[in-house]
Amino acid sequence: MSGQLTERLNAILPKLTSPDFLSGQGIGNEIPFYVFDYPAEDELRIREHLAFLVDKLPKQAPDLKVVHVNLFDFLIDYIKGRGYFEKSLEKERTLGSAKAVKSIKAIASAEKLADHFAKEVMSDQPDLVLVSGVGSSYPIIRTHELLNNLHKHMGLTPLVMFYPGVYDKITLKLFGKASLAFDSSSSDRKRKARYYRAFRLID
Template identity: 45%
Template sequence: MSALTHRLNQVLDRLTSDELLSGKGLGNEIGFYIFDYPPEDELAVREHLTFLMEHLPKKRPGLRTKHVNLFDMVLSHLQERNLLDKAIEQARKKGDGFLLKALEMPLHGTRLAPVFERACDLPNHDLFLVSGVGSVYPLLRTHTLLNNLHHVMRDKPLVLFFPGTYDGQSLRLFSSLIDNNYYRAFKLVA
């Protein structure tokens, strides 16, 4: 059994545990968790997310879980603001660097926190699984979004599936790009 398979096999039990769902043992910290994994295993993790969404209601009846894909959320947000077609055209004409600069403010974590909150439908869900981190990079920086979600999520647990490494202090997207320090999350499984 591979190390990833061993870790993935622990996720369902961890997500349905009273400890995670009630925030026990967090020491007044927010209930943010990170499941980091080797980027080359992205497809296996996506498959496992599908498995989780199917099996969570069976394992813990009544648990209302929402899966938010950050890439899909950002695309929908840009489309709603009539920016998606413009962004694609600008990238074609002026390059990716220009596009990143132009979208920096509309996609900053402070502006995306309310978008994320709407995508989550917080009152009607108990647990949030977040994916799409690698796909949305470099349009969205994970640490910026997470730092702006503290007040949004309140006491509801959020689990970020992260293609890279998290050492409890910093996120390394694709295990090489440092995404600044982010120390307010817990590793979902070791």
Template identity: 40%
Template sequence: MTTRFEDRLNQVIDRLLSRELLANVGLGNEIGFYIFDYEPEHELHMRAYLQTIEDQLPKRKPDLRFVHINLFQLIIDYLKDRKLLDKSFQRQKSKGDEALLKALSGPLEAKKMAEYFVHKANPEDQDLILLSGIGSAWPLIRSHSLLNSLHPLIQNTPLVIFYPGKFDGQGLRLFGRLKQSNYYRAFRLVA
């Protein structure tokens, strides 16, 4: 017997390869941002399934150009590029988590991270962008702020966000517990 989560997972690859999603058909002039929300306790299963997605997409559609960005890894890469990673470790060790969060609020501001995301993802050269690692990146980056900053930067390339929480079409609740952040510019990937 399969769970609702597994039933939804079984629809993901077909949905990612659908003409409607890849061509942004039927979105009423909206940008193709899609969210696959899931209960946080399924995180490890989701990570394993993301590897399955990465393995299956080229087999099922060899000409598909796609990239998978893990938001937490993107933060690490950004801090390395800016020569801030070791300093961040030192600050956290000597002054604690709150001091580190405060120190990183400027460098990890949503617009800067959105620009770095676009630099790494190269949306103009992709047919599809997958985004994961949202839960691991919290509280360094707020997903709704990043998504809002990405809207003007990603034009016609569908972005699929794998989100450990709840998305009801109007707002996001990370981990299903944190205060809802209004975000209504995305579509559910699968029901």
């Protein structure tokens, strides 16, 4: 698995800088959303490679405006901006994590986060957006919900999400599991995990 991941990682930079990728060739009229899925246990390796990409992309493609968004940092900034950060920490201390998560989700819906994403990230009109921090921001940010709400904001700008789990072009399975806690039923979990409108960046 390690060798296969190395090959896939090595293929990312040429892919991101290729004219066909940046112009959306080969995807028809679909939204240019891409998922790079990987085993959750390789998270630190992915972070290192992302740092490499963020450093290398401006050198290899000087005209390419790239933005890297860590969803966990993005979420913290969003909560702080609404004056709710200290309150959420106190709620976790007194009532527990589940209550704290529920209260944060009340002010940080996928729609609100997508609108904030558009304001903070897309207002500068980047050519490429890289997204990480998926595992760290769970369960407050649900990837499929965020992506669905970002469709109207991204236009033709490619978005690449680095995903610690499995994406089989139909279902997003965070940490490689078909369903996770915090949802009401197994059928509901499977339904909510489905996300059809993204391509795998590297097979």
